[in-house]
Amino acid sequence: MTDIAIVGAGIHPFGRHDGVSGLAMGVHAVHAALGDAGLEWRDVQVAYGGSEDAGNADTMVTELGPTGLPFVNVKNGCATGGSSLVSLVTALRAGAYDVGVAVGFDKHPRGAFQNDPADWSLPQWYGEDGLMVTTQFFGAKLQRYMHDHAIPPRTLAQVAEKAYANGAQTPHAWRRTPLSAAEILGSPMLAHPLTQYMLCSPGEGAVALVLCRREYLERLVDARPVWLRSVALRTRRAGTFEVFSPSLPLELAPSPSVDAAKEAFESASVAPDDVDVAQVQDTESGAELIHLAECGLCEHGEQVELYATGATRIGGRLPVNTDGGCLANGEPVGASGLRQVYEIAVQLRGDAGDRQVPGEPRTGFTHVYGAPGVSACTVLSR
Amino acid sequence: MPIDLDGGTPLLVAGRCRECAVVIFPLRQRCPTCGGAVERTLLPPRGTLWTWTTQGFEPKPPYLAEGEFEPYGVGYVEFDGYLRVEGRLTEADPARLRIGMPMEVVAVRRGGRVSYAFAPVDEA
Numbered sequence: 001m002t003d004i005a006i007v008g009a010g011i012h013p014f015g016r017h018d019g020v021s022g023l024a025m026g027v028h029a030v031h032a033a034l035g036d037a038g039l040e041w042r043d044v045q046v047a048y049g050g051s052e053d054a055g056n057a058d059t060m061v062t063e064l065g066p067t068g069l070p071f072v073n074v075k076n077g078c079a080t081g082g083s084s085l086v087s088l089v090t091a092l093r094a095g096a097y098d099v100g101v102a103v104g105f106d107k108h109p110r111g112a113f114q115n116d117p118a119d120w121s122l123p124q125w126y127g128e129d130g131l132m133v134t135t136q137f138f139g140a141k142l143q144r145y146m147h148d149h150a151i152p153p154r155t156l157a158q159v160a161e162k163a164y165a166n167g168a169q170t171p172h173a174w175r176r177t178p179l180s181a182a183e184i185l186g187s188p189m190l191a192h193p194l195t196q197y198m199l200c201s202p203g204e205g206a207v208a209l210v211l212c213r214r215e216y217l218e219r220l221v222d223a224r225p226v227w228l229r230s231v232a233l234r235t236r237r238a239g240t241f242e243v244f245s246p247s248l249p250l251e252l253a254p255s256p257s258v259d260a261a262k263e264a265f266e267s268a269s270v271a272p273d274d275v276d277v278a279q280v281q282d283t284e285s286g287a288e289l290i291h292l293a294e295c296g297l298c299e300h301g302e303q304v305e306l307y308a309t310g311a312t313r314i315g316g317r318l319p320v321n322t323d324g325g326c327l328a329n330g331e332p333v334g335a336s337g338l339r340q341v342y343e344i345a346v347q348l349r350g351d352a353g354d355r356q357v358p359g360e361p362r363t364g365f366t367h368v369y370g371a372p373g374v375s376a377c378t379v380l381s382r
Numbered sequence: 383m384p385i386d387l388d389g390g391t392p393l394l395v396a397g398r399c400r401e402c403a404v405v406i407f408p409l410r411q412r413c414p415t416c417g418g419a420v421e422r423t424l425l426p427p428r429g430t431l432w433t434w435t436t437q438g439f440e441p442k443p444p445y446l447a448e449g450e451f452e453p454y455g456v457g458y459v460e461f462d463g464y465l466r467v468e469g470r471l472t473e474a475d476p477a478r479l480r481i482g483m484p485m486e487v488v489a490v491r492r493g494g495r496v497s498y499a500f501a502p503v504d505e506a
Contacts, residue, residue: 114442123408125383126442128499130437131468138458139435140468147433147481190438192476238415247396247407248432248458248466 005225008037008210015174022054025206026105049103051334078370081337105206106332137192142286149301151303156183159285167328169355203330207338229268236373261295268379276361279340337368446493
């Protein structure tokens with residue numbers, strides 16, 4: 001397999017940035033990533049990028065420079081960033097290009113996401129009756145999961161407590177104030193068993209990555225590559241439990257996260273036990289717990305002990321979401337999946353400052369999941 | 383609306399594939415699994431609560447807001463031998479909701495039309 005390296009990583013702080021467009025944040029991230037790689041925009045041979053709510057990525061050439069490069073807009077829900085990355089890696093592996101950029105950005109209205117049933121092949125009454133709310137899916141899937149695997153509410157609070165503690169150490173995070181488990185459990189109940197501080201918010205931000213083929217590294221004198229060992233993108237199969245499901249079959253199929261993680265590990269010839277630092281989609285506390293198990297990083301039910309003993313904290317056996325994840329960074333849909341890869345690249349390079357995982361981590365893993373049943377995973381190494 | 387009131391007892395309107403016998407809700411013309419033709423079928427009046435949550439804030443449109451917002455329950459009710467259907471619950475108090483409890487289909491008036499909900503069955 002052709003080796004693909006991440007040679008540049010750039011981020012625009014996440015949060016709320018009144019007066020700054022999503023596209024402007026994207027341009028900022030691209031410049032930062034190119035500066036990190038020691039490249040100019042004119043060197044970039046291909047680009048993939050996208051947002052959910054903040055415009056067409058390819059119009060960034062107005063600011064970056066209309067060099068004539070092929071620039072593909074990607075729109076794939078929560079997996080937009082992951083899909084851009086997969087597309088770029090595929091193009092580089094095919095040998096069509098030597099160096100390219102993946103960029104994701106977004107800027108969502110305040111409050112929960114708003115969805116039109118007609119856009120999702122669903123009847124109008126589903127939305128009118130008040131069933132078309134993403135948080136209901138999180139709460140309902142989690143309620144059953146906690147019932148089946150004996151997970152207490154305090155474990156949910158421990159996930160969020162860790163997220164805000166890590167966010168406090170992350171300069172580009174949105175939520176940088178630590179919260180206690182008691183404060184998290186005591187915040188308003190929004191989607192039982194999930195309280196307000198166990199749920200992430202739609203937000204704003206941008207991330208760009210510069211990738212190249214191994215041979216191209218000869219041109220980059222100061223490159224500090226992080227190897228992208230594998231990427232895998234999967235969508236749902238019949239009978240999985242996804243957001244906006246008016247009904248479910250009696251026999252459920254495994255989530256696309258299970259399929260994507262398995263493929264990513266197998267094609268990288270890496271075992272889940274080899275992972276030194278991981279990013280998994282934590283749109284809410286329960287999602288982090290469920291996704292850790294779905295990706296093979298722990299057993300179902302083992303999460304209770306992992307979080308009680310601090311194993312997933314920075315310095316623990318399996319540090320998870322070291323930048324605070326979606327809970328502390330919010331979820332600008334187009335940027336979120338690339339933020340995960342950005343964080344792993346920073347950790348593997350040893351550049352994470354106050355939140356650096358000790359012991360020189362060598363292998364990282366990322367997982368993103370989104371509606372209506374799509375998941376992208378990566379395995380990275382130094 | 384996916385509810386049948388003709389028999390006196392409110393029942394949910396689902397579909398069953400003539401080819402592969404899979405049950406689908408809401409009713410669609412074609413089976414999502416095999417593409418076969420689907421015939422209308424009614425679900426039993428009662429099932430059990432498979433999972434649940436609460437809606438603690440007012441949804442954005444197209445939600446039909448009526449008066450001051452009150453949190454409501456949402457859950458999946460399992461109809462034995464058919465499938466699990468998502469719907470609003472008439473109960474929103476977590477202390478009164480339990481996985482496995484019996485539930486029945488009820489008709490509710492919402493936004494000037496009739497829709498369905500699931501109500502706990504009195505076990506006394």
